[in-house]
Amino acid sequence: MKVLVVGASGATGSKLVEQLLSDEHQVKAIVRSPEKLPESWKTNDDLQIITASLLDLSDIEMSEIVKDCHAVASCLGHNLTFKGLYGKPRRLVTDATKRLCDAIKSNNLKSATKFVLMNTTGNRNRDLNELISFAQKCVIGLLRLLLPPHVDNEKAADYLRTQIGQNNNAVEWVAVRPDGLINEDHVTDYEIHQSPTRSAIFNAGKVSRINVAHFMASLIIDDTLWRQWKGQMPVIYSKSELA
Template sequence: MGRFLVLGATGKTGRLAVRELTRRGHGVTAVVRNKKTLADLGLNKVKQLEGTILDSFTDEQVQDMVSDADAVLICLGHVLSFSGIFFPPRRLVLDTLKKVASAMDGGKKKKRIVLMNSNGVRNKSTGEVYPLAERILTGLLYFTLPPHADNVEAAEYLINEVGEHANVEWCCVRPGDLLDGHENEDYEVVGSVDPSKGVVLGPWKTSRFQVAHFMASLGEGGKVWEDWKFRTPVIYSPALGA
């Protein structure tokens, strides 16, 4: 069985990723803001580290965490409050991603990063085209909404800076609007958004469970990983829209 490090483990999607990995028999280390947050899951075998990668652990400690893991699942998101959106850390995802990738850089074994992102982030490197109205809207969001800019820059960091690194493999998962419940595997994964259906204004929807399930499958490696590594797949549920 594999060993996984989950960041953002107390968030709505991160909790489900921890649960899914343990269901599959993997060892999990979860970085949490408060150890009590996962108590209701009854996951006694999950190792919990209280704090955040940016503020609570040195570079050396992060290197130790990463060295013990086959894959790192990053399910971070900004708290949806005025301070959570507009106050530091304004680049929570990007700066955490950089610290994790740097910790992997000198390793002898390839490591996997699975990043939860958003289908509102366009992969320009593949020539992905969004409708004009969507490009204008996401451009406005980039300059006015720090969490969106954070997601954009995190994805671009993986694509342009990490690239196809010798020691760091990655996948940037882009779900549609996230919904609670709907704990089934009725989802599809595609390489890019269908521009005819829109993006931010479109019907694309995904359940948090489905995102967690797909991220866990990516982290395990195998064919799923080979199909999607170094890519930015879009995950959505046809039953929920789109």
């Protein structure tokens, strides 16, 4: 299987690349600064490193990149700096999601391509009646005003829900919603839920980036798991953080 990973040099994206390679799959990774990548990546025949800024690629270039990929995974996010939070592109995740899906559709492949988006528990799945408290609604409203990346995450998932939908012949999707991300060295037990089981604002759980990467890779590789979560926005928590 061949998988395109965008945001591959990030803290979670790099874990996903490593997971896919360890499972002996082929990976394409789009990165802006290849000099920062591990040396082991540069000598791995199963990894194709594409040096580019994703949104600067032409439509033709993007279509060519995705045409032989069985799946696309986006671990894109905004850097936690003033420029990263408030500078351009403010719709990095949304614009990348749209352009990648357009590229997939342009190739008119015989079977649908899987698209896995890393999202956040701070974003509700509006296809479901996910109830949150009035206080959390107020905080989320402030985040929309003060933090452009939050709106970006919402718009990216909304695009998949409303524009790609549940019956698209070219693209099938899952938007994975991790709670508070932490760093761990090894995959541990984790739980997947259809909706958050705790407040993302006032009682947040935690999940390791390596667990998120493991779940995203499992979705891509395991067709039974994919069918279980296709068109949904599953929430992931590390089990040790649920108490």
